[in-house]
Amino acid sequence: MSEGRQIGEVILDLKNISLRFGGVKALTDISFDVREHEVRAIIGPNGAGKSSMLNVINGVYRPQEGDIIFRGEHHRDMNTYAAAKAGIARTFQNIALFKGMTVLDNIMTGRNLKMKSNFLLDALYWGPAQREEIAHRRKVEEIIDFLEIQHIRKTPVGRLPYGLQKRVELGRALAAEPSILLLDEPMAGMNVEEKQDMCRFVLDVNDQLGTTIVLIEHDMGVVMDISDRVVVLDYGRKIADGTPDAVRSNQDVIDAYLGVAH
Amino acid sequence: MLYREAGQFKATYAEDSQIFPIRQDRIGIALILAVAFVGTPLLSVAGLLSDYTFTAILTPFLIFSLAALGLNILTGYAGQLSLGTAAFMAVGAFASYNFMLRIDGMPILVAFILGGICAAAVGIVFGLPSLRIRGFYLAAATLATQFFIVWCLTKVGWFTNYSSSGVITAQKIEMLGYTFDTAFSKYLFVLSVVTVMALLAKNMVRTNIGRSWMAIRDMDMAAEVIGFRPMQTKLMAFAVSSFYCGVAGALFAYAYLGTVEPEGFNLDLSFRILFMIIIGGVGSILGSFLGAAFIVLLPIGLNMFMHFLEGSVGINLPSGISSSIELMVFGGLIIFFLIVEPHGLARLWQIGKEKLRLWPFPH
Amino acid sequence: MQFFLEVLIGGLLSGVMYALVALGYVLIYKASGVFNFAQGAMVFFAALTTAGLVDSGLSLWLALPLTMVAMVVLGLLTEKIVLRPLVAQHEITLFMATIGLTFFVEGLAQAIWGANVRSLDLGIEDVPLEWLLENANMAVSQFDLIASGIAAVLVTLLAIFFSKTKIGRALRAVADDHQAALSIGIPLQHLWGIVWAVAGFVALVAGLLWGARNGVQFALTFVALKALPVLILGGFTSVPGAIVGGLIIGASEKLAEVYIGPHVGGGIEGWFPYVLALLFLLVRPEGLFGERIIRRI
Numbered sequence: 032m033s034e035g036r037q038i039g040e041v042i043l044d045l046k047n048i049s050l051r052f053g054g055v056k057a058l059t060d061i062s063f064d065v066r067e068h069e070v071r072a073i074i075g076p077n078g079a080g081k082s083s084m085l086n087v088i089n090g091v092y093r094p095q096e097g098d099i100i101f102r103g104e105h106h107r108d109m110n111t112y113a114a115a116k117a118g119i120a121r122t123f124q125n126i127a128l129f130k131g132m133t134v135l136d137n138i139m140t141g142r143n144l145k146m147k148s149n150f151l152l153d154a155l156y157w158g159p160a161q162r163e164e165i166a167h168r169r170k171v172e173e174i175i176d177f178l179e180i181q182h183i184r185k186t187p188v189g190r191l192p193y194g195l196q197k198r199v200e201l202g203r204a205l206a207a208e209p210s211i212l213l214l215d216e217p218m219a220g221m222n223v224e225e226k227q228d229m230c231r232f233v234l235d236v237n238d239q240l241g242t243t244i245v246l247i248e249h250d251m252g253v254v255m256d257i258s259d260r261v262v263v264l265d266y267g268r269k270i271a272d273g274t275p276d277a278v279r280s281n282q283d284v285i286d287a288y289l290g291v292a293h
Numbered sequence: 294m295l296y297r298e299a300g301q302f303k304a305t306y307a308e309d310s311q312i313f314p315i316r317q318d319r320i321g322i323a324l325i326l327a328v329a330f331v332g333t334p335l336l337s338v339a340g341l342l343s344d345y346t347f348t349a350i351l352t353p354f355l356i357f358s359l360a361a362l363g364l365n366i367l368t369g370y371a372g373q374l375s376l377g378t379a380a381f382m383a384v385g386a387f388a389s390y391n392f393m394l395r396i397d398g399m400p401i402l403v404a405f406i407l408g409g410i411c412a413a414a415v416g417i418v419f420g421l422p423s424l425r426i427r428g429f430y431l432a433a434a435t436l437a438t439q440f441f442i443v444w445c446l447t448k449v450g451w452f453t454n455y456s457s458s459g460v461i462t463a464q465k466i467e468m469l470g471y472t473f474d475t476a477f478s479k480y481l482f483v484l485s486v487v488t489v490m491a492l493l494a495k496n497m498v499r500t501n502i503g504r505s506w507m508a509i510r511d512m513d514m515a516a517e518v519i520g521f522r523p524m525q526t527k528l529m530a531f532a533v534s535s536f537y538c539g540v541a542g543a544l545f546a547y548a549y550l551g552t553v554e555p556e557g558f559n560l561d562l563s564f565r566i567l568f569m570i571i572i573g574g575v576g577s578i579l580g581s582f583l584g585a586a587f588i589v590l591l592p593i594g595l596n597m598f599m600h601f602l603e604g605s606v607g608i609n610l611p612s613g614i615s616s617s618i619e620l621m622v623f624g625g626l627i628i629f630f631l632i633v634e635p636h637g638l639a640r641l642w643q644i645g646k647e648k649l650r651l652w653p654f655p656h
Numbered sequence: 657m658q659f660f661l662e663v664l665i666g667g668l669l670s671g672v673m674y675a676l677v678a679l680g681y682v683l684i685y686k687a688s689g690v691f692n693f694a695q696g697a698m699v700f701f702a703a704l705t706t707a708g709l710v711d712s713g714l715s716l717w718l719a720l721p722l723t724m725v726a727m728v729v730l731g732l733l734t735e736k737i738v739l740r741p742l743v744a745q746h747e748i749t750l751f752m753a754t755i756g757l758t759f760f761v762e763g764l765a766q767a768i769w770g771a772n773v774r775s776l777d778l779g780i781e782d783v784p785l786e787w788l789l790e791n792a793n794m795a796v797s798q799f800d801l802i803a804s805g806i807a808a809v810l811v812t813l814l815a816i817f818f819s820k821t822k823i824g825r826a827l828r829a830v831a832d833d834h835q836a837a838l839s840i841g842i843p844l845q846h847l848w849g850i851v852w853a854v855a856g857f858v859a860l861v862a863g864l865l866w867g868a869r870n871g872v873q874f875a876l877t878f879v880a881l882k883a884l885p886v887l888i889l890g891g892f893t894s895v896p897g898a899i900v901g902g903l904i905i906g907a908s909e910k911l912a913e914v915y916i917g918p919h920v921g922g923g924i925e926g927w928f929p930y931v932l933a934l935l936f937l938l939v940r941p942e943g944l945f946g947e948r949i950i951r952r953i
Contacts, residue, residue: 426941
């Protein structure tokens with residue numbers, strides 16, 4: 032845990048979220064909040080509704096009930112564009128990079144909302160358009176340096192190994208300079224070394240840039256190490272919420288993970 | 294060795310994001326442009342290139358390249374398959390014709406641009422379904438564009454200035470008092486338009502708009518999540534693509550055929566242009582040119598081969614069989630390319646480049 | 657009213673024949689996930705081969721089995737040469753490959769039999785049914801009636817084949833999940849061969865009926881294209897969808913031609929089904945019978 036950062040006010044408040052697909056209840060009456068600058072983990076067994084929760088936060092799914100309050104504003108109907116505009120960025124469980132594009136271009140796409148140039152200027156690649164492109168390139172190169180992926184910047188991402196792709200995806204999310212970053216299993220399928228690298232990047236982002244992080248992760252060691260507060264879901268319901276230590280000793284959580292003798 | 298980049302250091306991001314970052318590419322492009330703009334005229338004046346070369350090969354090659362480029366923007370970059378390319382060309386051709394006809398003193402280039410804009414508008418309307426459907430559902434839906442537009446141009450007399458046969462005769466291409474009426478001057482005119490538009494396209498695909506298209510193509514959900522708006526992005530692709538096709542259609546009517554009827558822009562032409570991008574390279578500007586060259590030259594080569602068979606070898610082929618064989622060769626090649634090299638000739642060129650970089654050493 | 661009914665019935669009857677062509681697409685799509693654009697070319701190939709064989713002196717009853725053999729061979733070769741190397745490719749790639757196949761098959765048919773229009777006589781006369789003409793004063797083509805009868809029988813047989821037989825069950829398993837089907841020991845490529853052969857058979861029947869009705873000519877491929885809007889309406893995976901879609905397209909295009917056509921210069925049959933399908937898509941992208949897909953990321 033880094034000492035320098037100050038956990039602030041509630042930045043994201045989810046109230047009584049319920050989400051159904053037809054007759055299937057994915058999320059039932061879930062409420063929790065996220066404070067500024069903290070690392071907030073969502074854990075739970077497979078199918079608990081963790082990814083659905085992230086999808087609700089950034090507007091991919093619309094919950095049937097509930098309210099999302101982001102920075103004091105109510106978003107009953109959060110949509111992906113509004114979420115991106117408000118500064119919510121994310122990565123995906125199954126890598127969702129643009130496979131035909133280079134690493135550089137992938138990360139550049141993350142800056143699209145900050146670009147003002149229009150397509151006619153782009154077509155001429157002249158004056159403001161060129162200056163803007165290069166200014167953003169500079170910003171992107173900082174991220175590339177930060178993530179230590181300089182050597183692959185012109186490689187199409189489809190050719191990269193899994194671990195590096197995960198890193199590029201983090202880079203694309205960072206390029207938007209988000210105020211809140213949703214990470215969906217950023218360390219899944221990685222070896223120990225890659226996990227350590229990724230942990231370091233996540234903590235650095237949180238520490239140096241002050242970005243609030245909401246994280247889904249299966250590796251309990253990682254979760255307990257890096258998160259400030261943990262919310263536990265099971266079958267679409269919240270069964271626990273609190274500090275890692277509190278959650279670890281919660282009987283419901285132990286039952287959910289280990290099963291209960293009937 | 295020939296293609297070595299070593300030693301070409303980029304000190305600024307501006308240098309690194311040049312249109313052709315590798316020196317050999319810059320020299321190559323300059324050479325091609327020099328040959329196209331200066332070399333062929335010299336050869337033509339010297340009498341080494343016949344009018345036939347211009348009217349039957351070079352001019353149609355350039356026009357088809359432009360149309361293929363248009364389709365490539367939509368299909369190759371934005372990932373929206375269309376079978377209605379010829380319809381957008383038709384809109385461009387007939388709109389330009391009417392602007393020239395109905396407005397006195399309309400400069401030809403402005404008429405072409407307006408024609409392209411009309412095509413873009415039609416493209417946006419028929420691109421609307423792409424917001425709801427994808428893949429071959431969309432392809433099937435674009436057939437509506439193809440059949441509806443051609444029908445419309447045939448049935449509404451106003452578009453063809455009530456010509457009884459539906460055939461229009463394109464006006465002369467005149468600029469600043471000079472008339473482009475020889476095969477050679479038309480070629481130069483087309484070459485200039487195509488060069489400028491290809492450069493603009495190259496710029497578009499390497500900046501934000503191009504990235505937005507490719508993002509939607511590769512992973513539309515993720516593109517949405519990082520803030521690209523699918524509607525604007527897709528419709529923009531339809532508009533720009535149709536604009537290119539529209540201008541190509543106008544050139545097709547004005548600089549290539551001279552007289553044209555709506556039926557000239559039929560489904561077959563749409564398919565032909567689709568074949569150009571499949572063979573040339575989906576998602577590559579260079580590929581549009583390579584594919585167009587291939588499809589323009591193939592029938593000519595095939596014909597020569599048939600003549601050779603009849604003349605020297607003495608095989609008597611039934612009449613009309615050459616067009617059937619052409620269909621078979623086209624179809625066979627498409628399948629061949631999709632199986633063997635789905636990225637087309639452009640990818641072969643890239644592989645060749647990588648080989649040349651090391652040549653003559655194996656590693 | 658009588659006239660309206662007459663047009664409607666005529667439209668529905670041709671709709672049954674559209675459905676027949678559409679069925680060929682559905683079969684292959686269900687079993688292998690390939691949208692076979694070349695189905696229309698196969699219809700053309702079948703009709704032209706039969707007509708060509710008959711014209712060169714064979715009896716129809718000899719020409720039919722021969723064509724059937726040719727269609728099966730064509731289907732099997734397509735599966736082996738074109739689709740097997742492209743397995744697991746993007747669906748758009750497969751689609752474009754079948755466009756190439758379309759050109760190849762059309763070229764092949766014409767290279768063998770020439771590009772002339774041929775007629776095909778199945779021994780059914782295309783005259784109005786007398787009984788209806790006398791009693792209800794409606795002209796309904798006897799040919800269309802018999803043709804749609806044949807089509808209806810075929811559709812029923814295929815529906816039974818799909819739902820009741822062992823092969824049909826295996827096919828549905830394959831359609832659901834290739835990998836899973838393979839893992840429980842379903843002989844995938846063997847099955848695909850069967851499907852392509854059956855699709856060839858369907859194309860043959862459709863080709864015979866359409867060829868006898870409109871003449872065997874290149875324009876047949878455009879008739880076959882009409883199956884696309886049928887599929888958009890009905891959904892690519894649904895046999896009942898193909899039938900209902902066919903009926904809707906057949907009826908609406910005839911009605912539109914008769915009632916709207918004269919006001920706009922006629923000839924709208926050529927595009928009306930496509931525009932109808934397109935408008936329909938805007939309302940219900942998954943088709944009449946298709947399933948709504950929840951997209952996951």
